[in-house]
Structures are given as structure tokens and as C-alpha cells.
Amino acid sequence: MKLVTIDDGLTYETASPDRFTQAYRDGQTALERGEDTDNVLKKHVIKGEFASAAGYLHGLAADARKRLPQHSDDCPCRRCVYDREALMRSIYRTWREATAA
Ligand SMILES: [Zn+2]
Known part of the structure; x- marks a missing residue:
């Protein structure tokens, strides 16, 4: 082989x-x-x-x-949960910077 x-x-x-x-x-x-x-x-x-x-x-x-379907917005798999948390942190950081200015 x-x-x-x-x-x-x-x-x-x-x-x-x-x-x-x-x-x-x-x-x-x-x-x-x-x-x-x-x-x-x-x-x-x-x-x-x-x-x-x-x-x-x-x-x-x-x-x-x-051809498998894309992951949904509330998909509970580890990868999606991690991505959502990273997105939330990034939004929070941007918000903090905006309100500090
Ligand atoms: Zn997923």
C-alpha cells in the first residue's frame, strides 16, 4: 500500500x-x-x-x-461559542474605547 x-x-x-x-x-x-x-x-x-x-x-x-450546512447563529459547538465570545470581547473593547474618549 x-x-x-x-x-x-x-x-x-x-x-x-x-x-x-x-x-x-x-x-x-x-x-x-x-x-x-x-x-x-x-x-x-x-x-x-x-x-x-x-x-x-x-x-x-x-x-x-x-455541502454540509453552515453553523447557525446559536450553534452550541465549541468553535462557535469561542467565536461568539471573541466577538463580544471585541465589541466591549470598542465600546469602552468609545466611551473613554
Ligand atoms: Zn458551530
Whole structure:
């Protein structure tokens, strides 16, 4: 098995990096091209091209992750809470400076 790094920084293990990468890109654009993804995947598997099948699936997953909804204004995740607190501190600092002047 070899390691292959895709341009979004993720690393995968595959027996065939070229095939994997090509299929990954196909998977990433499959939805916007209106491709029949089940059919493409089946073809890879039937031909025994498992590196392509894996790449295609990972490409599909990468595209799906990109399409996840944005975090809401009151999202309770740690990242959003931190960002909101930082914003409040910055607003408070600006207000203090304005009233001190
Ligand atoms: Zn969030």
C-alpha cells in the first residue's frame, strides 16, 4: 500500500495512487455532473479496480462534507461559542474605547 495526499490535505492509503486520485476527482464532481454514482461504482468493482472504487467513494464523501450546512447563529459547538465570545470581547473593547474618549 502507498500513501496518497489529495489537494485538500487528506491522506489515504491505496495500492494505486494514480487510479485512486483520478477516481477521487470524478467522485468530487459526480453530483454536479449528474452522474449515476451507483453505476460508476459498480463498474469499478466489476472490473476489480478497487483503488478506483475507494477513491470514488472518498471523493463523493469529500463533496458531501463540503455541502454540509453552515453553523447557525446559536450553534452550541465549541468553535462557535469561542467565536461568539471573541466577538463580544471585541465589541466591549470598542465600546469602552468609545466611551473613554
Ligand atoms: Zn458551530
